[in-house]
Amino acid sequence: MADGDVVKMKLTFWRDDKKPGDVIEVPADEVHRWKGFAEQVGEPVPSGESTTPTAAAGPLPRPADGAKVDEWRTYAVHLGMEQADADKATKTELQDYATKTTAGSKA
Structure with a gap:
């Protein structure tokens, strides 16, 4: 799944004002958080928006030492390091x- 894809998921439990059976759109990189609460319906569809904050952000100046x-x-993280790391x-x-x-980028 590409960055910016959305996945349609059918709820299996109540979630906020949504009831089981309602179809919602979830960013593709968030699907894992919905396991057990919803089932995937169909294939991912490009949303046209990036879900990666660093992809949309402009250049970030290097912090002072x-x-x-x-x-x-x-x-x-802006340079590409995983948040957990x-x-x-x-x-x-x-x-x-x-x-x-x-x-490496200057070379």
């Missing part, structure tokens, strides 16, 4: 990842 670790996490990484690891990633 003294910036807080949260700023470095945001920057590393960024959450576990130290500030130094995030800075090293940023340096390696941006060095």
